[in-house]
Amino acid sequence: MKKRNWATIIYPESVKEDYIETLEKTGLQIAISPLHDKDIYDKGEQKGQIKKAHKHILICYENTTTEKVVKELIDKIGGVGIEPVESKKGYYEYLTHKNNKDKAQYNEEDIIKLNNFNISDNEENKISHAQVEIYKREIIKIIRVNQIKEYRELIDYLIDNELEEYEEVASNKTIFFNTYITSKRNQCKEEQKILKREEKYVI
DSSP: OEEEEEEEEEOTTTSOTTHHHHHHHTOOEEEEOOOBOSOBOOSSTTTTSBOOOBEEEEEEEEEEEEHHHHHHHHHHHTOEEEEEESOHHHHHHHTTTTTOTTSOOOOGGGOEEESSOOOOTTTTTOOOHHHHHHHHHHHHHHHHHTTOOSHHHHHHHHHHTTOHHHHHHHHHTHHHHHHHHHHHHHHHHHHHHHHHHHHHTOO
């Protein structure tokens, strides 16, 4: 599994003392929740009891990253568990239970933000213009090498091979890639017609 955003939990009694410094040195955008010391179990044998105090940590990478790489960092700080995060903004709001009023509420001002953490929707999953151009050229190579003849085939290929950045670019550049694939397909048809005409008049 490869994702851009990941999360873990830390407990005050087991986290490394220098965990903030360790996280800061990664250069990654990271958000650490306030201490969750009022959370209550809402089901099971422990229903109604207060959970052990803990903090949630949201770790955001510039590109998709494997679980193994993230776990190495989490182990280094003494984190417990690892969870892929689908929505950076959604998980950030979970740090204070902002959208779940049935849970204990925490102050957003108490969130610790490292390395210019920015929750702006415009910043989330942003790929630079230069990187987009690189991905476009790589996708064109994929189309040519695999003789892809339909835009749908391209998206299926990128999904099946877990090329998430490429898929994002291909989805945002639908007209460009659809036009390229259609043009290439039409060119092949014309070449086949010419070849058939030539074969017809061969003596």
